[in-house]
Amino acid sequence: MSRIHAPRKLRTRLFVGIAATVAISTIVMLAVGSALTRRSLDEDARRALIRQVDLIAAQHVSSPLPRRDSDIGRFLATEEERLAIVTPEQAELLLPGGAADRLRRSGRAVGTVSVRGEPFLYAARLGGGDAIVLLRSTHNQSDDWTPFLVGLALAALFGLALAAGVAFLLARAVARPVTRVAEASKQLAEGGEPDPLPVEGSTELRQLAASFNELSEELRRAQDAERAFLLSVSHELKTPLxxxxxxxEGLSDGVVDPNRAGEVIERETHRLERLIRDLLDLARLRRRSFDVALAPVDLGVIAEDALARHTPQAEQYGVGLDVRIGSGASAIADAGRTLQALSNLVENAIRCTPQGGVVVIAATPGRLMVTDNGPGLAVEDLGRAFERFYLWDRYGADRPVGTGLGLAIVAELAEAMGGHVTVASTPGAGSAFTLVLEPALLSDRTAYARLTQR
Structure with a gap:
């Protein structure tokens, strides 16, 4: 229920907010428009009265209307208007306080007056020695502007209905992308993989969808990298074990020198400790790659360590294991990581080499090469040999290829140390894997020992 309720609430609040804003604006517009309309109609009515009284005054000057009684004056009336022709003195009694003064000074006056409790709009003019006063009931004036008010009200109602429809569409258009993001976020939080959101709408909504897509993709890559790293470390735990x-077992059978076995066990224990530290680093720091400490290393020593490490395995498979060390075989690398990468290459070579075959480890300046005379790789496989699980998927049913992680780990370690790994292979004639590192010029083993002891 919560997944649907929140987006609907957002859409409802948007609709109510927009509709309320439009409604308030419409009411204010209606009130202001009504006031301005009434004011405009009042001004028009005053001007019309002035024109009428001017016309009557002009007519009265040229052809005076006779009075029945000079003391009372002449009064004419219709349903809408009343006309009084009186003396200026009598006009002072008819008109309110300041109107008579204005009439004497300027010969004209306009305003409102109450006659027997009924409000009138009046216009007065002097002409022919008389004061001509024309009055119009404000009730009739109200009737004049009522149709305008009705028209404004109808227009406001139509505008409100139209605004409500636009507010609904706008609220839905704004809430729909947010709804999609909310649903996709919930799916992502539950461990799912939501489809990429469509990038559409306004600039802000497009940025929101694009940011979520980037976040989702980054999280997926992070999870894949973390999962791959855990698989890699798990794979690496097998070699020292x-x-x-x-x-x-050699000690138990009495076929291995105890001192030599102790050295190997101690060294491999250190390898295990380093792998465990990798796991702890991953848990604490959320790291997804191996750490390296670059320094000058003697590749000949690393090759001999790999020989000692894998001799029992080679004997178990019935495969010969040989080491060839060239002059100046050194590099700038991490000794432990280099041995880790070399061990993966040797282990794969021993596993793939048929019984009676030979695996050769060659150390030269900046290079460690592992050569076998196994079945080799097809030409189309060389470019993908270091992809995770590729060779396992390709040859897992035909030959012992391990878990499919070893060569991928070698490539990652080589890249972390600033190097790379290559492969050359001939189907049926074996393969040669080369770990290429930055060379380091060390004149002899003694110099290397001095460097590593500091």
């Missing part, structure tokens, strides 16, 4: 188990 295999070495520890192999030497432990």
């Amino acid at each position: 295999t070495a520890i188990r192999g030497h432990a």
Whole structure:
């Protein structure tokens, strides 16, 4: 219910807010319009009375209307108007206070007056020695502007209805994209993968949809990277455990020198500790890649460590394992990560090499190469060999290829150390994987030992 209720509430509030604003504006407009209309009609009525009284005055000057009684004056009346022709002195009694003074000074006066409790609009003019006063009932004046008021009211009602429809459409247009974002956010929070939102509407709504799409995509990538990292670390845990188990079994069988086995077990324990630290770093810092500490390293030493680590495995598979170290075989790298990457290459090579075959580890300046005489890779597979799970999907049913993560981890480690990894292969004749790192010029093992001891 909450998923539907909130968007509807937003749409309702938008509709009510817009409609109320329009309604208040319409009422204010109607009130102001009515006042201005009435004022305009009153002014028109005054001007009309002035024109009429001027016309009567002009006619009276040229052809005076006779009075029945000079003391009383002459009074004429219709349903709408009343006409009085009186002396200026009598006009003072008929007109309100200041009107008579204005009439004497300017010969003309206009305004309102109450006759027997009934309001009248009047216009007065001097002409032919008489004061001509024309009055019109304000009740008739109200009748004149009532149709205008009715017209304004009808127009306001029509405007309100139209505004209500526009407010509804506008509220729905604004609320619909927000509704989509709310529903997609809820789906995302529940662990789903919502479809990308359409980027449409106003600038702000387009930015909202685009930002949500970017957030959703970034979260998906982050989850994929985190999941891949956890898989990688889990995969890496197997290699030192295999070495520890192999030497432990050799100790039990009495076929491995205890001192040598102790060294290997201790070294592999350190590898395990480092992998566990990676997991702890991921949990604390939300990191999604391996950390590296670059320094000059002796690739020959790393190759010999890999030989010691994987000899039991090679013997178990019936595969020979050989190391060839060239002069000046050094690089700028992380020793532990380099051994980790090399171990993955050696492990894959041993697994794929048929019984009786040989795996060769070659160390040269800035390079570690692992060569085998296994089944090799097809030409179309070389460009994707380091993709996660690609070789497992490709050859998992035909040959032992592990979990499909080892080569991908090698590529990630090489990139983290500023290098890269390449592969050359001939189907049926074996493969050669090369870890390429930045060379470091170390004259001999003694110099390397001094560097690593600091």
